[in-house]
Amino acid sequence: MDIKSAVLQLSSIAQEARLEIFRLLVQVGTEGLPAGNIGERLQIPASTLSFHLKELSHAGLVNSRQVSRFIYYSANYEAMNGLLVYLTENCCAEEGCNPIAACKTE
Amino acid sequence: MDIKSAVLQLSSIAQEARLEIFRLLVQVGTEGLPAGNIGERLQIPASTLSFHLKELSHAGLVNSRQVSRFIYYSANYEAMNGLLVYLTENCCAEEGCNPIAACKTE
DNA sequence: ACAATGTTTCTATATTTATGGAAATATAGA
């Protein structure tokens, strides 16, 4: 993980609509949700939602896959864990404290 | 932790200079470093640095204390842990996975 | 009180980001 990727990922969730989207996807699980469903739940206009989903995808924090007419978006747990590890890296150089625990990445 | 605070904290580290500052402070430990020292290490002009430190302080991710003429800035480990927990909250509702481990907060 | 050092505020400018309507594109079923 380099600093530019970390900033990109952090920027992608440093915005209220996108953080809501991301957290929703994290909670929903690996299946994910179709874009329209996300927009409906969070009350976000389609074009705005599309913009935000692109930001999240581009940062690598969410994945997408097409299922017939729908595009399913889901959290990228591996990327999320990578980011958390990066933030806490060497955080306890002196005293040693517990490393961060990983969330599901299957 | 509410979403507005989370966005504020994420925004504060979603910027290259500030992420560098934050990570430096996380690695340095609870003692922290005087502003000038940070600026010297990271090659950031005083006024720019001051702006960034204010952002980080305002978000609550770093603390400051005055020691004679110097102002020491240090990572707020409790706030950092709170943010990490917020991001991973309910991340494994279905299957249950390890909760995040805390870093030093003494 | 004065000088030296450390830090912040003021200011202007440049750059990036967010928003959502309208139009375009893609997929699937009749």
Next chain:
DNA sequence: TCTATATTTCCATAAATATAGAAACATTGT
């Protein structure tokens, strides 16, 4: 092929953020 549905791209506008020099402010030692 025509139609309905899902999603994205285009576009213009509005708002927020980053940068750093110069000036101001604070603290300490002489």
